[in-house]
Amino acid sequence: MNQKKILVIEDEKTISDIVKFNLTKEGYIVDTAFDGEEGLQKTYSMNPDLILLDIMLPKLDGFQVCKKIRESLNTPVIMLTAKEEEVDKVLGLELGADDYITKPFGMRELIARVKANMRRIDLSNQHESTNGKILDFGILTIDLNRYEVKKHDTVIELTLREFELLKYLAEQESQVFSREQLLEEVWGYEYYGDIRTVDVTVRRLREKIEDNSSEPQYIMTKRGIGYYFRRP
Amino acid sequence: MNQKKILVIEDEKTISDIVKFNLTKEGYIVDTAFDGEEGLQKTYSMNPDLILLDIMLPKLDGFQVCKKIRESLNTPVIMLTAKEEEVDKVLGLELGADDYITKPFGMRELIARVKANMRRIDLSNQHESTNGKILDFGILTIDLNRYEVKKHDTVIELTLREFELLKYLAEQESQVFSREQLLEEVWGYEYYGDIRTVDVTVRRLREKIEDNSSEPQYIMTKRGIGYYFRRP
DNA sequence: TATTCAATTCATAATATGTTTAAAAAGAAG
DNA sequence: CTTCTTTTTAAACATATTATGAATTGAATA
Numbered sequence: 001m002n003q004k005k006i007l008v009i010e011d012e013k014t015i016s017d018i019v020k021f022n023l024t025k026e027g028y029i030v031d032t033a034f035d036g037e038e039g040l041q042k043t044y045s046m047n048p049d050l051i052l053l054d055i056m057l058p059k060l061d062g063f064q065v066c067k068k069i070r071e072s073l074n075t076p077v078i079m080l081t082a083k084e085e086e087v088d089k090v091l092g093l094e095l096g097a098d099d100y101i102t103k104p105f106g107m108r109e110l111i112a113r114v115k116a117n118m119r120r121i122d123l124s125n126q127h128e129s130t131n132g133k134i135l136d137f138g139i140l141t142i143d144l145n146r147y148e149v150k151k152h153d154t155v156i157e158l159t160l161r162e163f164e165l166l167k168y169l170a171e172q173e174s175q176v177f178s179r180e181q182l183l184e185e186v187w188g189y190e191y192y193g194d195i196r197t198v199d200v201t202v203r204r205l206r207e208k209i210e211d212n213s214s215e216p217q218y219i220m221t222k223r224g225i226g227y228y229f230r231r232p
Numbered sequence: 233m234n235q236k237k238i239l240v241i242e243d244e245k246t247i248s249d250i251v252k253f254n255l256t257k258e259g260y261i262v263d264t265a266f267d268g269e270e271g272l273q274k275t276y277s278m279n280p281d282l283i284l285l286d287i288m289l290p291k292l293d294g295f296q297v298c299k300k301i302r303e304s305l306n307t308p309v310i311m312l313t314a315k316e317e318e319v320d321k322v323l324g325l326e327l328g329a330d331d332y333i334t335k336p337f338g339m340r341e342l343i344a345r346v347k348a349n350m351r352r353i354d355l356s357n358q359h360e361s362t363n364g365k366i367l368d369f370g371i372l373t374i375d376l377n378r379y380e381v382k383k384h385d386t387v388i389e390l391t392l393r394e395f396e397l398l399k400y401l402a403e404q405e406s407q408v409f410s411r412e413q414l415l416e417e418v419w420g421y422e423y424y425g426d427i428r429t430v431d432v433t434v435r436r437l438r439e440k441i442e443d444n445s446s447e448p449q450y451i452m453t454k455r456g457i458g459y460y461f462r463r464p
Numbered sequence: 465t466a467t468t469c470a471a472t473t474c475a476t477a478a479t480a481t482g483t484t485t486a487a488a489a490a491g492a493a494g
Numbered sequence: 495c496t497t498c499t500t501t502t503t504a505a506a507c508a509t510a511t512t513a514t515g516a517a518t519t520g521a522a523t524a
Binding site for chain 1: 499500501502503504
């Protein structure tokens with residue numbers, strides 16, 4: 001699993017440290033910034049998956065930072081408000097924040113909120129990719145809702161990787177992709193594995209969906225380049 | 233899927249802007265009105281699918297606007313209440329508002345409520361009598377009125393969570409849902425717990441409704457993705 | 465306030481899946 | 495036809511995900 005990155009923008013080092021310690025323990029990669037400017041800077045350089053943002057900050061306060069961020073990104077922002085009164089401001093000025101926690105907060109609560117917001121990202125990412133369609137290639141159909149492939153109306157059991165590879169290729173029929181591209185698109189961007197992994201997955205996919213995996217009808221090899229899907 | 237239209241009636245431009253920004257980002261078409269009269273006017277001209285309505289408004293306040301709307305339309309209305317006290321009024325007066333959010337609210341919550349209300353319309357449009365239904369899967373039946381599950385005509389005692397999870401999955405047979413989706417849909421958008429909670433609930437559900445919970449017939453696992461219900 | 469039951473969290477076992485490796489086969493090029 | 499390169503294949507190995515049992519928390523009830 002690729003680790004999620006969190007940026008903590010908070011001037012009190014004591015708080016910052018504790019938060020960092022606890023979130024790191026949970027498996028997140030955590031970086032910290034101690035004023036608004038540094039916060040913005042690091043936001044752009046590290047491109048975090050989530051931002052914890054204090055309101056009272058030197059140089060640029062939390063409201064301004066949040067607003068700036070929102071101009072270009074929609075990374076989830078959780079505001080840390082010191083007083084109940086500030087909650088009103090969070091409402092008035094900074095609704096662009098996704099969530100907020102009032103200080104003092106327990107680590108348990110913080111972690112729960114962070115996780116919940118991370119989940120939400122995952123969710124919205126899912127929706128983009130799975131737009132409930134059925135790809136129909138005659139004998140072969142790929143049901144993106146059921147994560148199911150059928151051949152002659154018989155369900156073929158594919159593993160997730162196999163399914164996603166097939167889906168990716170089939171969605172862009174007869175386009176040839178290099179192994180590098182496939183690793184990037186199907187396996188995920190920061191994947192650093194052996195390139196032959198693709199071959200093996202292709203082979204297993206062929207065994208399952210082709211009549212004769214030595215003479216593929218669907219998943220074709222373009223020697224020296226890569227693989228592509230074609231309608232038989 | 234055609235885009236849904238939302239009308240935001242709110243006099244504070246800051247709030248209005250941020251709400252619009254976020255809902256647009258979610259794929260809705262958003263228009264705004266800054267006082268009660270304009271709100272009514274736009275309601276009739278654009279015929280939105282949902283209305284977000286502030287209570288404190290110039291010219292006509294939110295209560296009056298809502299009442300007016302209800303005279304001719306039953307477009308879902310979500311009220312935005314600044315204070316807890318107003319909640320009583322929203323509920324007490326028979327305004328016909330469908331939902332309300334107390335300020336300050338996070339964007340996450342707002343979006344979730346909007347989606348939930350949109351979903352409700354979709355559902356009630358699909359099958360008018362969404363109530364009074366019994367899902368029948370042969371040996372297994374799910375009585376949505378009585379909150380009762382029967383197997384071979386014997387009542388199976390399920391807890392509320394278990395029932396709602398089963399209901400959700402069974403209503404959308406063979407559609408695969410991620411744990412994130414299930415937490416959001418079954419547990420609710422304000423849930424801050426662990427994702428593995430889903431697994432455990434599934435397990436207990438299986439123990440109750442399956443013959444052999446290690447070889448489930450109804451509630452199936454799609455490894456790497458989530459769970460789905462199938463007719464055995 | 466004690467008691468009960470549902471719900472959640474946590475730790476670990478079981479299992480499915482994915483990756484690597486290396487050898488065999490196939491294809492291209494001289 | 496021989497050599498070199500690329501792809502296929504099989505099997506061992508490593509990793510990730512899910513299932514499970516037990517402990518803990520929390521809410522409702524008496």
